[in-house]
Amino acid sequence: MSAKPSEFFKTLSIIHLALVGGILAFGIFKFVNNGTFVANADPDDIFIYVIPVVAAFCYFMSQFMFKKQLQAIKREDNLSLKMSKYQAASIIKYVFIEAPAFLAIIAYGFNGNALFLVIAIFLLVYLFMQKPSQRKFLEEAPLTIEDKKEFKNSNR
Template sequence: MAIKTLTIIHTFLVLSLAVFAAFTFFGGPGFVNDFNIENDVFIYIVPIVAVIGYFASKFLYTKALSAIDSSATLNTKLALYQKANILKYALIEGPAFLAFIQFLSNGYTLYFTIGATLMLYLTMQKPSKTKTIEELSLNTTERESL
């Protein structure tokens, strides 16, 4: 059941980001290639936040998975696994939303590209039963229960 819940959460997050990206693409000023970075501090903030979000998601996810006790019950492992995944998703989705919001405000192509790249990466993080078994190193009994 935890994998289904995590899949629903993941799907909702990806779809909400995709809808927002479409809104910014079609409702925004369009692509602007003429950068005027003199008064735009976000030209530095958006890429930095995106890189920090990406690496923080990988680091904290790995750290959370390594903290799961192999002798814990399957329900405990799945709850901690779900928590680690939601944290990873949030650290990817936040910078993507920031990038799309900045694209909406001034239309710089760089912002949309960063947001779309993070959205694609988030899409690739879809949970699956096989991935869960691998990452949690479940024994045979736990695999059958899953």
């Protein structure tokens, strides 16, 4: 196997943390610079309709694409290939969550509508909860008994 599972998860965790940190930093930056927190909804604002729909769509797409990518992993693949495909599937899932969060923060920057900031916060919390772990990999990836043994032995 080319990479140890601990190195694989360290890399994936760094990517995950960078995405979460980027959204958090951008959100704080926009909140500090904007200084407003408007709680009323302007019906003429197109973002009031677009942001919630995009956020919900991307949430469901993140789940759908992740599961579709996992189904593409063949049981015959070696463990290293399974780990790299799992990593790609996870990154795609993260991006589908990150993109609408950034869009919501940008929309918040335009008019200070609290709804957009709340949507971004919920997406950020959800993305944070998607933190990669070895337990999740063992549960979600289609691993054979040999793969699980190799995974545990190579992790020592």
